[in-house]
Amino acid sequence: MHPFDYLDLPLGLLLLVTAFLTSLSALVLVVRLTPPRRVTWSPLEHEGDPTAFLFDDEDLVDATSDARALLAHGPEQMEDFPRLAAVLSPRFPDLAERLSGLGRRQSLEIESSDGQTVLAAEWRSGLTRIALRPREEREAPLPDSLALAAMEDELADLRTTIDAAPVLIWKEDAGGAVRWANAAYIELALRADPEGETLSWPLPRLFPASDGGEQPGGRLSLELPREQGDGADGEGEGEGTETLIFDATRARSGDATMVFAMPADRLARAEGQHREFMQTLVKTFAHLPIGLALFDRDRRLAVFNPALTDLSGLQPLFLSRRPTLFDFLDALREARRMPEPKDYREWRRRIVEMEAAAANGTHIETWALPDGTTFRVTGRPHPDGAIAFLFEDITSEVTLTRRFRSELELGQAVVDAMPEAIAVFGPSRALVLSNAAYESLWDDDTTATLVPATLAEAVVRWRAAASPTPVWDEIAAFAANPGAEGWSREVRLADGRGLVCRVAPLAGAGTLVGFTPRAPGAGRLAPVEGEAAGEAASGTPRQAATATT
DSSP, X not given: OOTTHHHHHHHHHHHHHHHHHHHHHHHHHHHHHSOOOOOOOOOGGGSSOSSEEEEETTEEEEEOHHHHHHHTTSOTTSOHHHHHHHHHTTTOTTHHHHXXXXXXXXXXXXXXXXSSEEEEEEEETTEEEEEEEESSOOSSOHHHHHHHHHHHHHHHHHHHHHHHSSSEEEEEOTTSOEEEEOHHHHHHHHHHOTTOSSOOSSBOOOSOOOOSSOOOEEEEEEEEEOOTTOOSSSBOSSTTEEEEEEEEEEEEETTEEXXXXXXXXXXXXHHHHHHHHHHHHHHHHHTOSSEEEEEOTTSBEEEEXXXXXXXXXXXXXXXXXXXXXXXXXXXXXXXXXXXXXXOHHHHHHHHHXXXXXXXXXXXXXXXXXXXXXXXXXEEEEOGGXXXXXXXXXXXXXXXXXXXXXXXXXXXXXXXXXXXXXXEEEOTTSBEEEEOHHHHHHHTOOTTSOSSOOBHHHHHHHHHHHBOOOTHHHHHHHHHHOTTOOOEEEEEEBTTSOEXXXXXXXXXXXXXXXXXXXXXXXXXXXXXXXXXXHHHHHHTOOOOOOOOOO
């Protein structure tokens, strides 16, 4: 054997080990670079659990038919997994918290609160399998038991809700017998028969039975013995009884009838008080001499008083039919109880404007009727969009005003016809009357300003247009002394014309100041009684003269 043959054996082993390690490294690298394969579950219907779910996160991937039927009891607005948690939460209160650690534990079992059901959960490659199994074998399938339990819970909730409702609910069969009622009805039935401790079957009837026809609703009343401690809230005919009022609503369901009766005692009392209030208003309005027409938000006549029929000439039968506002005004026009319009379209437009003005604020119009009668029509807004129109006969007031204005105009004409310039000042020393001669003499248009001139302002005007004289101060002093006697003085204007100034007291602390022009060549005005004393007081010497006419 060649010496080098012994060296080939270790070298071959070394090459063999190197080749194995290289292949192993390549295999590990391939495994790491290859994505993991997701475990594929077989269809759940083929497995042994009749109630099983397969979830990918919160999305349902697969489920048995019984499981889908159980999931249908959950809220529809939720995702699949929260919906299942909502269905199972009554028996598995901490289901969501327990399943949150499933990815770490891979599998777990949760026992229901009643100890009769076991929930088995398993996690593989991101998929969660949940199965429900009975703790012990039963004759009935588990899904039927869970569905029945869910329905029992829902029925218990419904019973609790209906019994806690403050509404009377009962069911009548075709013969009118009460076959079912809630706690409020039963409590009222026990109260209606204080001596009875229990109720018989069928339940006693508290209200008349329906006639079997379509009765959408109605008002029911029940007289019961008054409970101890009741005040004046209940309406009763006798001292120991009270009458309860209900608003009933009926719903047909096959041959049976469901009745819902809502307590309406406060509503009935409010309606009674409203009727009494309206009757009081009607009685009050009946004695008013002003016609009242109240139109509701639909512009139909809601309230009127007898004075309206007298003033408008419309029959009460027509007004009681609740005419619209336009029908009412058309009837007034036909009865010639409103101004006759020359243009009917313009009149309709004006009525619409009047309605809008009355709805937004107080609107007042004066109607002069063909027979000489005058109406004042006032429109006022009322709550809830209503409008009230008041018709007031102001014929006597208008006649008196016209007569008074005519007398004033006549008196002013008489004063204007006098040659003497007259100015009358009231107690407040404001100018209340003047004539045309005064305005012409002093060039003072007293009607040009809204605010009347005062005596002080008039004295300033007189002083500026006349020669210096103490008469103007004497006029001011006379007006300040209501008990003084009248006097006359002579003054001269700046242009040389002479005037006789006359001052006289009037009733009511008024003062009259008159100015009469003196003819050329007339003698000096003789002093009146008390003039010497006035001259001494003023320090102005005066010479006696003979008065000339």
